[in-house]
Amino acid sequence: MKVVFYGDMACRIAQSIPTFEGMEYQYLDDRTSMELVAQACENTDVLVSMVFDNRFQASNLKLLQVPGIGLDKVNFSLLPKETCVAICRGHENAVAEYVLATAIVMRRNLFGAANNFAAGSWYDSSRTGGPLRGDLGKDIVGVIGGGVIGRKVIEMFSCLN
Numbered sequence: 001m002k003v004v005f006y007g008d009m010a011c012r013i014a015q016s017i018p019t020f021e022g023m024e025y026q027y028l029d030d031r032t033s034m035e036l037v038a039q040a041c042e043n044t045d046v047l048v049s050m051v052f053d054n055r056f057q058a059s060n061l062k063l064l065q066v067p068g069i070g071l072d073k074v075n076f077s078l079l080p081k082e083t084c085v086a087i088c089r090g091h092e093n094a095v096a097e098y099v100l101a102t103a104i105v106m107r108r109n110l111f112g113a114a115n116n117f118a119a120g121s122w123y124d125s126s127r128t129g130g131p132l133r134g135d136l137g138k139d140i141v142g143v144i145g146g147g148v149i150g151r152k153v154i155e156m157f158s159c160l161n
Contacts, residue, residue, distance in 0.1 A: 006049040096152035107136045
């Protein structure tokens, strides 16, 4: 059985995965040429990659393991018909926290305020008449997608009310 890890993320993850005798492993980082990627994937059974596009000529591929949560860089029309595609779970808390943190950063203009303070300006301070930013808990938040991540985002935003 041949397993190919493609991309910096997949290669980093591969360092913590045990290898098994009798299996062939290849590790191709993001700087690997398209020709070498195509050649390495010719008779691959398992591909661990965030991406599947026209670089990959994997007619024998049985499993595409995406070492993350998104499938936006996987062109399903190019996958061999019987290929199983799997994603990683367990990222929902971290992603939902990121979404909530980003909403707060945007709502409060924290990057702009930090830059202004670093430049010596107190423009963003409410003590000096800076702009009022409102209350995130009173905003309406729309979530597209009801998977584990979408449900966790809804749960995190629900605590604001």
